[in-house]
Amino acid sequence: xxxxxxxxxxxxxxxxxxxxxxxxxxxxxxxxxxxxxxxxxxxxxxxxxxxxxxxxxxxxxxxxxxxxxxxxxxxxxxxxxxxxxxxxxxxxxxxxxxxxxxxxxxxxxxxxxxxxxxxxxxxxxxxxxxxxxxxxxxxxxxxxxxxxxxxxxxxxxxxxxxxxxxxxxxxxxxxxxxxxxxxxxxxxxxxxxxxxxxxxxxxxxxxxxxxxxxxxxxxxxxxxxxxxxxxxxxxxxxxxxxxxxxxxxxxxxxxxxxxxxxxxxxxxxxxxxxxxxxxxxxxxxxxxxxxxxxxxxxxxxxxxxxxxxxxxxxxxxxxxxxxxxxxxxxxxxxxxxxxxxxxxxxxxxxxxxxxxxxxxxxxxxxxxxxxxxxxxxxxxxxxxxxxxxxxxxxxxxxxxxxxxxxxxxxxxxxxxxxxxxxxxxxxxxxxxxxxxxxxxxxxxxxxxxxxxxxxxxxxxxxxxxxxxxxxxxxxxxxxxxxxxxxxx
Numbered sequence: 001x002x003x004x005x006x007x008x009x010x011x012x013x014x015x016x017x018x019x020x021x022x023x024x025x026x027x028x029x030x031x032x033x034x035x036x037x038x039x040x041x042x043x044x045x046x047x048x049x050x051x052x053x054x055x056x057x058x059x060x061x062x063x064x065x066x067x068x069x070x071x072x073x074x075x076x077x078x079x080x081x082x083x084x085x086x087x088x089x090x091x092x093x094x095x096x097x098x099x100x101x102x103x104x105x106x107x108x109x110x111x112x113x114x115x116x117x118x119x120x121x122x123x124x125x126x127x128x129x130x131x132x133x134x135x136x137x138x139x140x141x142x143x144x145x146x147x148x149x150x151x152x153x154x155x156x157x158x159x160x161x162x163x164x165x166x167x168x169x170x171x172x173x174x175x176x177x178x179x180x181x182x183x184x185x186x187x188x189x190x191x192x193x194x195x196x197x198x199x200x201x202x203x204x205x206x207x208x209x210x211x212x213x214x215x216x217x218x219x220x221x222x223x224x225x226x227x228x229x230x231x232x233x234x235x236x237x238x239x240x241x242x243x244x245x246x247x248x249x250x251x252x253x254x255x256x257x258x259x260x261x262x263x264x265x266x267x268x269x270x271x272x273x274x275x276x277x278x279x280x281x282x283x284x285x286x287x288x289x290x291x292x293x294x295x296x297x298x299x300x301x302x303x304x305x306x307x308x309x310x311x312x313x314x315x316x317x318x319x320x321x322x323x324x325x326x327x328x329x330x331x332x333x334x335x336x337x338x339x340x341x342x343x344x345x346x347x348x349x350x351x352x353x354x355x356x357x358x359x360x361x362x363x364x365x366x367x368x369x370x371x372x373x374x375x376x377x378x379x380x381x382x383x384x385x386x387x388x389x390x391x392x393x394x395x396x397x398x399x400x401x402x403x404x405x406x407x408x409x410x411x412x413x414x415x416x417x418x419x420x421x422x423x424x425x426x427x428x429x430x431x432x433x434x435x436x437x438x439x440x441x442x443x444x445x446x447x448x449x450x451x452x453x454x455x456x457x458x459x460x461x462x463x464x465x466x467x468x469x470x471x472x473x474x475x476x477x478x479x480x481x482x483x484x485x486x487x488x
Contacts, residue, residue: 040052040116040194040330040331040334040335041116041334041335041338041340041343045331045343045346045347045349045350046350046353046354048331048347049324049327049328049331049347049350049351049354050354052191052194052196052327052330052331053196053320053323053324053326053327053354054323055196055197055199055200056191056196056199056200056322056323056324056326056327057319057320057323057324058200058203058204059196059199059200059202059203059204059323060319060320060322060323061316061319062200062203062204062206062207064315064316064319068312068316068376069207069210069211069214069231070086070210070214070228070229070231070232071083071086071087071308071309071312072376073214073215073218073219073228074086074218074224074225074228075309077218077219078165078218078224078225080305080385081161081162081165081301082162082165082224082225083305083308083309084159084162084165084301084304084305084308085162085163085164085165085166085168085169085225086165086166086169086225086228086308087304087305087307087308087309087311087312088153088156088158088159088162088166088293088297088304088308089153089166089169089170089173090293090308090311091156091286091290091292091293092149092152092153092156092170092286092290093170093173094282094286095283095286095287095290096141096145096174096177096283096286097173097177097180098279098282098283098286099141099279099280099282099283099286100137100138100141100177100180100181100184100279101180101184101279101282102275102278102279102280102281102282102283103133103134103137103181103275103276103278103279104134104181104184104185104188104275105184105188105275105278105326105329105414106271106274106275106276106277106278106279106414106419107126107130107133107134107185107188107271107274107275108130108185108188108189108191108192108329108330109192109274109278109329109333109414109415109417109419110123110126110267110270110271110274111123111126111127111130111188111189111192111193112192112193112329112330112333112334112337112415113333113334113336113337113417114126114337115192115193115194115334115337116333116334116335116336116337116338116340117337117338118338120253121260124254124255124256124257124260125260125262125264125267126267126270126271127189127254127256128256128260128261128262129263129264129267129268129271130185130189130271130275131185132263132268133268133271133272133275134181134185135181137181138177138178138180138181139178141174141177142174142175142177142178145174145177146171146174146175149167149170149171149174150167153166153167153170155294156290156293156294156297157294157297157298158297159297159300159301159304161301162301162304165224165225166225168224168225168226168229169225169226169228169229170229171226171229172226172229172230172233173229173232173233175233176229176232176233176236176237179233179236179237179239179240180236182236182237182240182241182243182244183202183236183239183240183243186240186243186244186247187199187202187243189247189254190243190247190251190254191326191330192330192333193251193253193254194330194334195251196326196327198243198246198250199243202239202242202243202246203239205238205239205242206235206236206238206239206242207235209234209235209238210231210232210234210235213230213231213234213235214227214228214231216231217230217231218231273419273420274414274417274419275419276419277414277419277420277421277422277423278414278419278422280422280423280426281410281419281422281423281425281426282426283426284423284426284427284429284430287430288429288430288431288432288433288434288456291430291433291434291437291438292433292434292436292437292441292449292452294437295436295437295438295441295442295449296441296446296449298441298442299441299445299446299449302384302385302388303388303446303449305385306384306385306386306388306389306392306446307388307389307392307446307449309374309385309386309389310374310388310389310390310392310393310396310450311392313366313370313373313374313389313393314392314393314396314397317362317365317366317397317400318362318400318403320358320362321355321358321400321403321404321407321408322407324351324354324355324404324407324408325407325408325410325411326411327351328347328348328351328408328411328412328415329411329412329414329415330415331347331412331415332344332347332411332412332415332416333415333416335347336415336416336417336475339479341472341475341476341479344412344416344472345472347412348408348409348412348468351408351412352404352405352408355401355404355405355407355408356401356404358400358404359400359401359403359404360401362397362400363397363398363400366393366394366397367394367397370390370393370394370397371386371390374386374389374390374393388446391446391447391450392446392449392450395447395450395451395454396450396453396454398454399453399454399457399458402454402457402458402461403457405457405461405464405465406425406429406457406460406461406464409461409464409465409467409468410422410425410460410464412468413464413467413468413471416471416472416475417475418467418471421467421471424463424467425460425463425464425467426460428456428459428460428462428463429456429457429459429460430456431459432452432455432456432458432459432460433452433453433455433456435455436448436449436451436452436455437452440452
């Protein structure tokens, strides 16, 4: 196997760069980075994945706390309608910000693969070209989303009594898209080389800043939902700036040299082949959420507020899965880059065990304490809204195991270099949510909206599980063919 590792330096699929496409990689010695990097191609997978995931869990919790703090403050110090207005933007927010996150996550995969392969110069070239691409995407998305925010909210049938709150919030959030790229691209690169602790520490700082700024803008200055958005965007700018400063100080391995800044079409195509499918996967999934939200909007602002509160709690608990998925993208990317395909199934098994154990624990907590947690967002006097929120929360949490499998398999497939397959998984989720929106919600009301996401997760799993084994089989066959040809 060690001989194979010397020979297999890149993912052998067409959408990943190979020596034939970009020339022989310029192999250089690794700069002495500090102990913040982590090689995930050696050692027990369970220990590596847990060690990498735990800081990510805390970091992701901090990221979710941005939205939670905004919702709590808006709900408590503005009004229930303002709370519903921010909540109704959740689907469109996920649609656009999810696209940004997917692009940045996809751009980090070639970095992880080259780090695993030990080709640090090419790794930095990928990083440089991902920066150029991020600037382009940030400009385009900011212009388009700020121009279309109002029409999209109208298209979603946003109730008139909360439209103003929703527009004020989401317009400012979209103006902050460049700050989303700044943090997530740099944090993604750090994670690609095995450091999940530094991004987590940065998010702790920016979350504290977000809380203080939300208090300032919403409570002291009385800026309403727009003030909550100001707090979030400013906090994102702080986190991105800290990432840039620490990257320059702590990671000499990532210091891009003058000749590495050159725009290289072959690398750009590889990055787009990774980032665009990953971003589209998020967006296609979000389109299903937008369609579902449109159906929920027809049930009135009370139903919107119920789901908004439940979704915030559910997302807060499920963000551990996103952390686990990010760990698996780095794990699979590094091991594919190093030619260690034998470690993929071991990592998969370890991550599923972690996901199942966490899912069961989360369900117990939600079942016994879900009502009290939901009351952070909804006043106890709003009994009907609170009851519906708890119902939604208990139904969605009962299906956390299928959700864990969706995220684990999807991120592993992406890390292995088969990003386009993630789009198919997103389409499966879109179909399930659209069917629920058009056929179930009109007839069964709120309960149908609660079951829509679990149906989407199950349908996506039906595709993703066999898709992973197909990808693994294809990679293994390519490695064997290349090894035989080199021996001949």
